[in-house]
Amino acid sequence: MLISKNWLKKYIPEIEKFDSLQIAKELTTKVAEVEQIIELREDISKIVVATITAVEKHPNADKLSVCQVNAGPMGNMQVVCGAPNVAVGMKAALSLVGGRVYSSSTKSIGNTMEVVETDIRGVKSTGMLCSERELGLNDNHETILDLTETKFTPGEEFDDVIRDTVFEIENKSLTHRGDCFSHQGIARELSAILNIGFTPFNVQFNSSQTASLPIEIRVETQKCGYFAVVTIKGAKVSESPFWLKLELGNIGVDSINNVVDLANYVMYDIGQPLHTYDYEKIADNKITVREARDGERYVGIDEKEYTLNKGEVVITDNKSIQGLAGILGAKGSEITDETEDIVIEAARFDNYAVLAAARKNGIRSEAAIRFSKNVDPQITRKALENIVNLITDITGGELSSEIVEIEAVAVEKDPIKIDLKDVSRVVGVEIKPQKSIATLEKLGFTVNEKSDINTNDISVNAPVEVNVIAPSWRFDTRIAEDLIEEIARIYGYDLIEPQLPARKTAAVKIPDISELKRAISNILLRLGMDEQINYSFISESMRANLGIDENNMLKIINAISPELNWVRSSILPGLMKGAKLNTEVNSMRNFSIFEIGRVVDKNSEIEKDIPSQPWTLGMLSTTDEDRYLEFKSQIETVFEGLEVNYSWQEIGAGNNAINNPFGKDVLHKGRSAGLFVKSNDENSTAENIGFLGELGRAKTYEMFGLDKRIVMMEVNLEKLLPHWLKRESSYKNVSTLPESYRDISYWIGDDFKIGDFLTYLEEQNSIGKISSSDKVDLEFKLIDEYTAEKQRSMTIRIVMKPRHSTLIDQKINSINEEIEQLVKAKYKLQIR
């Protein structure tokens, strides 16, 4: 939106005194961002108004004229001019010798040149009569600017008249301020900010009808809050007067004709969009405002055809749609040079309805912008009165109807009670009640009961309560907090001195889950794994490929992006995608990645109607060769580092079993294990918190190629957390006594679970089933497993660390014997 400084002077004359940069800064920090300051015609000078008193043909050039001009106090001059429209009695813009004008050459637009006294083919020329291009008004260079119809007097400075500063204001931030989309609105804001006088818009309506053109209206929808029309007979539609073209041109609005320009002028002046129709084109002199039927069509003045949706408000005559209400008029009924009789409409429409219809039909119009941010209900009729005055004055048309209107329901605004002391409390700087009142009044608010305030005796605790009524054009101020924002805004957010809240000293720690996440990632990073953060969603093709059950995932119902079909129930699909990307794009081989994030378990709830979203750790290793056990060892390092008791078991079928989310043919058939953890408390049983598995060979071949191995692990951190919080330090006094060991080899069956075997021995030891466990620390390790001639065997090493005295052979043998007994009690194993 462009705002002209010259135009603002109409409301706030003192604005002249203020530097443009300062104005821009104040608007930016207090109203809306000024994106650009445009100085119009700042580099032309010494241009005055002059009257042509005589015109003669140039003796030596057919196309040139020799003009005698009178520039009032500046004297009489002789000027040679090439324009065909020079005439005696004409008023024009004269550049005096030594002045600067824009170059008339189209090749050097924007450059200026100095006007010098010159001799043109033997005739002296002192100064120059200027074209619009030379004045920087528009591109016309065929004729000189004709100022005959203006009130300027010879000798008056003209460069000052056409010079202006224009502020380009970013309008997105003015969400609820339709009033600010006008010069009056911005002027009012500036009057409050700069504390300068403001003269509000007013109109003296000349209501006398001198002709008659009947018009009827009918409103059939609640979405139209007010509707009024009036007719003008015999208007002479033509080029706009100089002042109008200048003011509109300065804010970047093209001149169409005097009627359309005036409607625009009123809108940019006071913020009320108006619409003008050719009276002849309105069938049966009757205008109806109604809601559109689904699929109704009309062609806008932009010549595009629109297919409307049910409920969108349209303006119709008895035959066809004449406009999409508050958004865009229809082609056919617009004002043209042939128009003589005019209908002018001033209305208000529901702002949300306009917003929705403009969005749906993809139309951005100045009217729609204003209506969708709400228009001052008290200005609509005045705007109509104003344009009637202007059109009758400028076009010579006659008022030919009364203002036909559908009376609006008057909306009384509730007073807002505010304790002005709250202003200082909320803003955090001292703002005196008088200052708050002055600010509100400058902005058009009415402050009642203010006389009750004793300015000299405002005791510390007594509230200073007043009732405030918001002006008709404000729709965004309903509660005291809204008023505080108004006061703080005009005071200046930038003047607020930061201060820290009076702090109660309280130690704060990060949440337990965050501690756990950090502990895990620290270990994984040291192991050389890189962290990923993937989307919380997966595509349908990924889901189908991995055979994840649709019943276990939440479906997204309105995604634009094709990747977002499901909310993830596992970290692993994302890691697989990541592994594939880096293998293919970065030619990476043999690497491990991990991610810690929330997954969604559709089938359980964390709160009523909110699904569980456990923090989950996913790890993936991709290698060229089989490194399943190496990866498993790294995972064991993590759980050793976390100091939790863990074990590997077959994934059970129990209720709490954590199974892989994939379809049954996705994982390798013989390489899955469940991870179980157990707390240190007495009654704790091992809980399944995750699973380890390898991507099946066929699936790996399909997704990554025959020469790859993909091993993955997923751990539910919410399940791990309570166990981890109960962890005990694994610190043991370091004994300097030499340790001993015994190795025992067994023949074992193909289904034998070494993990279970080791867990069994550890458990037996921890519950004191080995008599010397208080004197000797025992450790059970698998040191070898192999299969030869279809016979599988394992070698277990029993490491014995004495705490107090060196182990003698006898003792070693007795420990060994006890362990043998324990094994025999549960397993039938043959010693190799």
Place this chain on the structure above:
Amino acid sequence: MDITSVKENFSKINKSFKADVETLGALKSAKDITLVETGFKEVLEKYLGKQSEIQAVLKSINKIENPSDKREVGMIANKLTKEIEEKLDSLKKKLLEVILVEVEKEEVIDATRPGASNVAKIGHKHIITSTIERIEDIFTNLGFEVEYAYEIDSPENAFDHLNIPESHPARDNWDTLWVEGGNLAIPHTSSMQNRILKSETLPVKKVIISKCFRNEATDATHEHTFHQVEGVYMDTRASMAEMLGVLLEFFYAYYGKKLDHKFTPDFFPFVEPGGQLALEFIANTKDEFGKVIDKRSFIEILGCGIIHPNVISAAGKDPAKAKGFAWGFGVERVFMVKEKIEDIRLFYGGNLKFTKQFI
């Protein structure tokens, strides 16, 4: 045993040792450490090992009857043992000094070349994680507790309780991703505000961090997934000045220096008064003549404000007695302006070439 023959035997040993020493000396030109090692080991074994003549003599020393002879033989044997040890030690040292100098000459490496590439590398933390951890640490230092939002939540928590009723057109502005059953993927971390304001007693000082989502197609500046940090402060009193104080304190700690700020009014349905904070960053850029200059510009970094009374009421608290402020900013944004990252898609693209640039 005859003492004289013992002595003779010792002198023969000594003579033979000297000859062997000379042979060892010739290893000097061999430039071979292994040869030196084995040569010396053999000679040591020959004269002082378990099978050596000196050992044999010492083993049979008890057969000498005369005590003074016995002592003398013992002394001679010990002396000879010591001499042999010392001689071998000093000679080995001398020899190696010469040889190792030669060896070094053959071990010259271009020390400027990069190290071997086949060693284990450390892993890399994702930059979003590092940034979040830093943010968590700074806010805990400021006395704020950290909480994580649910990624899937109800429209009541994401909108209704936040002064954005269903009829409010602003609800469309969030481009929300909806899931089956009526819930949504949270468009902002404010979704936790109602729970927090409801359950906590004053004063409340919380920071909420989470992934958030918008229903957008991705390009260099748009991403449907991002991380947000929400702050909620509530006490019997709270002011904009205090809000500004907390935020500037945070950014000072995060960026490691004081940055100029711009604080301007802004509109968000859940705060009133509302504002927007911009910080001044300096970037190297080229002017029209190609000269490198510092370009200073204010970059919008967050939205904030005094918590709207409707939000406080929705949490069952009396807005006359509980006042608060809240803010929200994007983790990616805070980091991007620091590192001048231009393509937001890099964060969640999974490309390790990006991840590995940050430790």
